[in-house]
Amino acid sequence: MTTALACGLPTLPSVVSPPMSHTPPPTHADMRACVRTELADLTAQGRLRVRPVIDSPDGRVIQLRAEGGRRKLVNWASNDYLGCANRRPVKNAASRELRRFGAGAGAARLLAGGLAVHRRLELRLARWLGTADALLTTTGFQANLAAVVALAGDPEDVVLLDRGCHASTYDGARLSAGTLLRFRHNDVEDLARQLERTAGARRRIVCVESVYSMDGDEAPVAAIHHLCRERGALLVVDEAHALGVLGPAGRGLCAEAGVVPDLLIGTCGKSFGSQGGFLAGDQELIELAVNRARSFIYSTAAVPAAIGAVLGALELLEANPGWPAELCAHAVALRAALRTAGWQVPEGRTPIIPLIVGSEDAALALALALREAGHHAPAIRPPTVPEGSCRLRLTLTLAHTEADRRRLVAALTLLKPAI
Ligand SMILES: Cc1ncc(COP(=O)(O)O)c(C=O)c1O
Incomplete structure (x- = not known):
């Protein structure tokens, strides 16, 4: 028997056969004990994370x-x-959109949550980056999930990740239908070897960051772009740590290198001092993401104040190149x-x-x-x-x-x- 679920998957079996076993099934108490053991292990390793609390704005x-x-x-x-989160014009822009559109979007964009302010920011970002279109997601994490899941939609696709890529790109690759392969950090020759080996794939998607989040080093984006074009692979560049930081007037490392990736990923949580994420690219790929990216399709659109703040930050950045x-x-x-x-x-x-x-x-x-x-x-x-x-x-x-x-x-x- 199969059941249709509101998750975008066609149908799923409603009954999953458990593995055969002769031991009695674990009880609820066993399950909780198992959780306690995991936490105790983390504590013993000194790796139990706690949530720090800050009683002030996130500032200097x-x-x-x-x-x-x-x-x-x-x-x-x-x-x-750029210290945008606490700049007056950014906060004013956030409150303007909060007053105009309310506290929340109310739904996912394809359902009923697509407000004019979302579209305005998409077009603004596309104009700023020189791409045909852009697609907003609620976080940068979701933007990476969206890009990889949309592009690698078939078991015959291969996703090639730099080993330094962010958790969100890894998770995107794992959630996609494709096979995940990794190449050595910033190693164009290793990438070339892996592209050689995967020549039979339906689509190859290469994912890199322009600035790596933990080392602060830059990717050789021009060489990687050249290789991808030569071998017929799609290129996704996550510019989370480069927008507002590198390139002409902060438009990122790809702009500085004169490179146009198939999809450029950004977050609004860093240089724009707000929250949200986006994909920027040509019409076809954005359309594919609108139709295939589950982290976009099934998640409530970003709150208007967050979008307003990004519009304000972009204006400030343009005034202060x-x-x-x-x-x-x-x-x-x-x-x-x-x-x-x-x-x-x-x-x-x-x-x-x-x-x-x-x-x-x-x-x-x-x-x-x-x-x-x-x-x-x-x-x-x-x-x-x-x-x-x-x-x-x-x-x-x-x-x-x-x-x-x-x-x-x-x-x-x-x-x-x-x-
Ligand atoms: C390289 C990179 N990509 C994506 C993200 C996720 O962005 P967000 O915090 O907006 O979800 C981060 C954030 O840590 C990041 O460092």
């Missing part, structure tokens, strides 16, 4: 709730690179100062600055010591980064002052001998 300085009360800390953990270069200049100077202080900081210009210390204990100890010195930069550990590469991930924003940067370097200079 935050009020973090910590043991012993609230701590006022300089915040080195925000991806709001020098902001991205200014941010990168500060990032280059901060990287150099940290190197002078004895830290091994990779060459680069992006505001994601990794301080790789190796072990989890070292990363946790460094984060704690920095907090005592008045700075917030949490330790990043597996599974977010590979074993042995635990780090502090410092993110610089335009909201930071010269004094903030100087004090951070001074604190890290004192802490270096202990690491």
Whole structure:
């Protein structure tokens, strides 16, 4: 017997045969004990995550709730690179759309939730990026799910991911109908080998980020684009950490390299200081995503205030085209100062600055010591980064002052001998 479900899948069997077993089936208490064991394992490994609480806006300085009360800390953990979340024109634009369209969209876009403000932002983003169209999703995570699921819709498709890709792209590949393959990080030759091996696939979809979220390094997008065109593969570039940061007036690394990927992915949660995600590309691929991307089709559209904030941030960015270069200049100077202080900081210009210390204990100890010195930069550990590469991930924003940067370097200079 089969049952139709409101999930976009045609039909599913209503009865799934359990595996044959001679032992009695586990009870509800057994299931809960199993959950407790999993949590106890995480605790024993020191990997049980908790949700920090901040009692202030996410700005340059935050009020973090910590043991012993609230701590006022300089915040080195925000991806709001241009400090847009707290700029008055951005907040005003958010409240304008909130007043005009209400607090929520009420439904998914294809059902009844498509408001004029959603379409306005799509067209604005497309114009800004020079693409034919764009498609909004409620988060950047959903945008990556949407792109990969839509493009790899057949078991004969292959999704080739850079090993450094974000969890959302991995999950998109796993949820898609295609086969997931990975190539070595930023290794164009390895990608070429894998494209050679998969020449018989119906579609090959190559997914990269232009700036990688944990290392802050840049992808060789021109070489990857050239290879994809030569071998007939589709290219998806996630510009989450490059929009507002790199390229002409912040239009990203692809724009800087003169590359037009098949789909460009963005998030509104970083440089635009708001929330949401989008795919930008030509009419055909956007239409495919509208019809196939389950994370778009089956999710309530973004709230009008969030969309308004992005419109406000885009206007600000267009009025201040020098902001991205200014941010990168500060990032280059901060990287150099940290190197002078004895830290091994990779060459680069992006505001994601990794301080790789190796072990989890070292990363946790460094984060704690920095907090005592008045700075917030949490330790990043597996599974977010590979074993042995635990780090502090410092993110610089335009909201930071010269004094903030100087004090951070001074604190890290004192802490270096202990690491
Ligand atoms: C590279 C990359 N892509 C996508 C996302 C997801 O974006 P969002 O936070 O808007 O869901 C992130 C966020 O961490 C990211 O770093």
